Structure formats: C-alpha cells, structure tokens
Amino acid sequence: MQNLNDQYNIIGIDGGASHSRAILFTDKGKTLASETDMGTNLSLYKETASQRIISMITQLCKTAKISFDDVDAVGLGLASASDQDGRDLVFKGLDSLNLSQRALIMNDAEASFEVSCPINEGILVTIGTGVICIGKKD
Numbered sequence: 001m002q003n004l005n006d007q008y009n010i011i012g013i014d015g016g017a018s019h020s021r022a023i024l025f026t027d028k029g030k031t032l033a034s035e036t037d038m039g040t041n042l043s044l045y046k047e048t049a050s051q052r053i054i055s056m057i058t059q060l061c062k063t064a065k066i067s068f069d070d071v072d073a074v075g076l077g078l079a080s081a082s083d084q085d086g087r088d089l090v091f092k093g094l095d096s097l098n099l100s101q102r103a104l105i106m107n108d109a110e111a112s113f114e115v116s117c118p119i120n121e122g123i124l125v126t127i128g129t130g131v132i133c134i135g136k137k138d
Contacts, residue, residue, distance in 0.1 A: 008072045009064075011057060014108060015040030015049070015078040016128050022056040024064050024071075033063035041079035042086025049078075050089035057097065074103040077111025079128075109134055 008027035013020060020040040024033045035056040040049040053076065061068055074094065080086060087105055094100035106114075109132040113124045123135040 009066060009070055011060060011071055011074045013040075013053060013056065013074070013076045013078070014111070015053065015076060016108060017041040017044060017079050017130070018128070020052060020056065022053075022060055024060040024066075032066070033060045035059050035063075039079070042083040042090070043080035046083075046086055047089055049086060050093045053078075053090055054093040054097065057094075057099070068097045068099055071099060072102060074099055075111065076103065076105045077108040078105060079108050081105050081107040081110075107132075 009024060009032070010027065011022065011024050013022045017039045020037045022035045022037075023031060025031050037052045037056055039045060040052050042049050045052070057068075057071075057074070061071065076090070078086075078090075090105060091100050091103070094103050109124065109126045112126055113122075113134045113136070116122065116124055117136070121137050123133070126132045
C-alpha cells in the first residue's frame with residue numbers, strides 16, 4: 001500500500017565500502033530523518049550490508065514517525081550493486097518491509113552521475129575506497 005497523503009516521502013541511501021548515509025525526505029525537499037552506519041558494499045558485506053540497510057530504513061521511519069506504507073520510493077546507490085547475491089539479500093529485506101516494489105538499486109557512482117549530470121552528459125570521477133570514472137555524451 002502506498003502513501004495516500006499529499007506528501008510524497010522518499011528514502012535515499014548512499015552505501016559505500018566504509019560508511020553509509022540514509023535520508024528520508026519529502027517531495028518538497030524537507031528532511032524528515034537521517035541516519036549513518038558502517039559500509040554496505042554488497043560484495044564485501046553481503047548479509048551484513050542488507051541488515052544495515054534495513055536497519056537504517058527502519059530507524060528513519062521510526063524517527064519520522066511514519067509507517068513503511070508511507071514511503072513512496074527508495075533509491076539505493078550502493079557500492080558493488082552488481083553483486084547479484086547481495087542485491088537479492090537487499091530485496092529480500094525490502095520485501096519484509098513491503099518496499100521492494102518501490103525500490104531501485106544502482107551503483108553509487110551511477111547514482112552520483114544521475115544527480116550531478118542531469119542531462120546525461122558529463123564526466124564524473126568519484127574517489128572513495130576505490131576510484132570510478134564515468135563519462136557520457138549522447
């Protein structure tokens with residue numbers, strides 16, 4: 001069941017190898033809650049990454065005093081998002097909260113590119129535990 005209020009609630013998670021950040025905000029840009037945790041790299045941490053992600057989502061909703069049903073979308077930019085076993089564990093956890101149908105998982109660098117280069121053109125270099133470079137031009 002999706003949120004029927006006038007307010008659209010979104011969760012965004014930036015999950016890297018060493019630390020992760022999560023935020024719950026409205027479609028108007030108002031921050032309702034934020035959380036941090038250790039790394040959620042799907043290749044390195046497998047089940048632990050999934051548990052950390054679900055824990056952050058649970059805490060965000062608890063802090064904002066909303067139910068999981070009031071979350072309209074979940075965007076996860078995760079290190080090693082291509083790790084199928086890790087993705088499956090995250091989606092299993094999201095299923096337990098009835099959020100998997102409203103969730104999108106992509107590589108953390110891809111998520112940064114989408115935000116930084118909204119016309120799908122540019123060069124992005126991310127430096128964290130590793131270095132990733134993405135360049136696109138139509």
